[in-house]
Amino acid sequence: MEQLTVEKWGVFELALPGKTDGNPFTDYTIRGRFEGRHEDVMVTGFYDGDGIWRIRFMPSFTGEYRYTVFGSFSERETSGSFHVREASEDNRGPVRVAAKYHFAYADGTPFYPLGTTCYVWTQQPDGRITETLRSLKEARFNKIRFCVLPKHYDYNLGEPRTYPFEGVPMDSSVLTKENFRDYAEHIDEGNRFDFSRPNPEHFRHLEKCILALQEAGVEADLIVMHPYDRWGFSRMSREADDLYWRYVIARFSAFRNVWWSLANEYDILKAKTEEDWEHYAGLLLQEDPYGRLRSIHNCFSFYDHTRPWITHCSIQRQELYRGAELTHEWREQFGKPVVLDEIAYEGDIQHGWGNITGEEMVRRFWEGAVRGGYPGHGETFLNREEILWWSHGGKLRGESWKRVGFLLDILREVPGHGLKYLPAEWDSVCGIPEDETAAQETGYRLYYYSFMRPSFRVFRFDGDTLYRAEVIDTWNMTVSDAGTHRGQFRVDLPARPYIAVRITKA
């Protein structure tokens, strides 16, 4: 018999027949133990419908593993073994926090999250899903935030392709642009969902999308709860929430590109309290054996990002005028990586969060990145079809996405794991390598001039060391050599906004 093999950080999955009488989602258990030379992991499985029970495991080491699967779902234990081979070339493992404020894959390769948001791209027709994946690749986004649950909001009044629970939704033909908020406020009649019966089809489809992202090298920042709801999914009982959370964790946690975002705009989920969030976090700590990245995203006020279960800050700006500009303060305040998951959307819709220019978006990207944070993109352009990237994915229409890969390349050239803010000058933003040794050895400095447009700048360094200066046009995506210099020297600049200067020891 040929031995079963799986690659490191891949998924070993078993599909087993089991009980189906009563409510299999609530009436039975399925657990598994996976033992290798370097780890011994207990995981929870789930009922996938049609009489099939599944259990998934991500091995973190190579070599032989043994497993046993047990629980009330079946009369008998199942056990066996498999072999874990080296990870294939594009598989660098899950992303972890590294160097306190940054990220790296499990194999040590630094990871610089430059992501985007398409809340319900998975709920769209297949053609648009394919288009979204193509757009992500073209823009070189390496993370995407999206919802597990369907979305009800402006420009999101249609039906999702599937519902997360068995049942029948309210009649959406009564919805208009004017009254849709009322339905969100008064979820009640019309919806007939059984919150004790997840709909496997919904989650199976999400898994396909997660795997398609993995294939494309994109991290899946899963938003498990959110307030944009007309079906009642944001107001379930504790018991129903627990079932939902356990089901989500059991199905998704083995995929190495999954990140957990407990909620989008947690603070406008009126039915939930801080105690609820801490409870869900507890479930994650208990049920996700891989300790995937965990965050919780705000609308008005930050969650307490110092809570130990939070691995990184997922931040929406709290002011109209400053956001990315405060990145270094937030790093200081919370002592964690700062991911600016909403710094407004490039677009032209009516809402102030969704109508900034491409230039302003790229400016915010650089403000955040040079200060040692990781900005996120989004797009909300009006169009006849009302297909907005921010929710639906599809085509990218703006200007900022074209400039994300360029920033990624600049970040990849930073010695060490990433940048930190140096308050060097009042009228520029200066980033240096987080790692002190790297900073000293390379003399690396990245000065960003934001909306200002100097014709030249004067630098003052020591007279002994030879430095190379490069002029970076962050909008036109060029890097120009500006010669080598010692001591006090002048670098001529193009007197346009969005220029940076990179200095390194020659």
Next chain:
Amino acid sequence: MEQLTVEKWGVFELALPGKTDGNPFTDYTIRGRFEGRHEDVMVTGFYDGDGIWRIRFMPSFTGEYRYTVFGSFSERETSGSFHVREASEDNRGPVRVAAKYHFAYADGTPFYPLGTTCYVWTQQPDGRITETLRSLKEARFNKIRFCVLPKHYDYNLGEPRTYPFEGVPMDSSVLTKENFRDYAEHIDEGNRFDFSRPNPEHFRHLEKCILALQEAGVEADLIVMHPYDRWGFSRMSREADDLYWRYVIARFSAFRNVWWSLANEYDILKAKTEEDWEHYAGLLLQEDPYGRLRSIHNCFSFYDHTRPWITHCSIQRQELYRGAELTHEWREQFGKPVVLDEIAYEGDIQHGWGNITGEEMVRRFWEGAVRGGYPGHGETFLNREEILWWSHGGKLRGESWKRVGFLLDILREVPGHGLKYLPAEWDSVCGIPEDETAAQETGYRLYYYSFMRPSFRVFRFDGDTLYRAEVIDTWNMTVSDAGTHRGQFRVDLPARPYIAVRITKA
């Protein structure tokens, strides 16, 4: 004998022969009493060189006045009478604070200061002075900030046309762009000025400039002290300062378009303390019988603008990212008009305060104006001749100045004295008339969308009143009718930045 006449808010001036032995600037006094039916004013005169003593008086009422001039400058008193006729058409009197946060001429006409800064335009050759006056007129600036003393700084290393005191300056041929700061730090050798002997020629020329501004309808915001100095004028003794202040007040206070700015960037005038500033303010209160507008301008930290002698806040922004955006908070904090005398300069020089775009400057103008403040302009464009509007005046080279008159027209159409901020929406800036009755009667609202670019906005007003909507393109300077509406209505917008909507009862 024909009766002497002068117009209301004009200047009645007497030139009298007097003593010249010793030091006439310090050894003698000259005072005058001016009595009309409605006022009885004591003023101080000054020695104008060449044996001539002068005394000036601005009458605030029409009718007959009697005067007596006396003091140790002469053995005999001089007295006489003159007639004050009605003000001529363009003479609306001095500007005062009105409606707490705004300004008006003495005749009651609202005044909306939209000014600029040309620190030492008066020190330039005649041709450039003429050009500056032409530029002011073309841009419709109605206030200009400038210095009484010459300026030593980047792009300001040349000699002024005159010095304020008798004496000989240091040799400026030793100055370079690199070393000029050292000379500012170590004022000492080289300069031989007699601070007890003002140079009347210097002040006579300033008066000509003040009058030329008056002729052009421009307020002269005189900066009496400033830190940009290589001659020692910023580090004189208390005795010398007092002589200087008294001389300035005696010469200039009768001109109705004079405003007093005690200092530019008071907080980097290292030789002066708060006690000094309070002392100079005391001299102004005592010696300026007209109570002209008084302010003091900061570099890093605000002076305590709640001090009773301060008539209005003259503010330089304290942050890189926000300035005009805080206008309404400063109004609240200080309870006085807020004049944003430095919100950075449109230009392209190396310094972050001097290289913003025209678009950003106009954006700051509207941010400040809609919040009920009065923004000020400035320009610092590099050019071969190193003639920068900010210091030298001359030609305007940017884009923002062209849009100042348009804002002025919009402000003139506000019912009452000006705008105040209404926190109506999180994603727009809303201004309503300061005067509550005017606000209610007209329903006037001015919504400004700043860097955002909505394709449309939805408004919600009462269903009974008919409102007119107008779309204002603040950059292209157009006002377009957007129809009349009731209740909830939508206004289509051009999806470009820098758009405003004006709503008024139809």
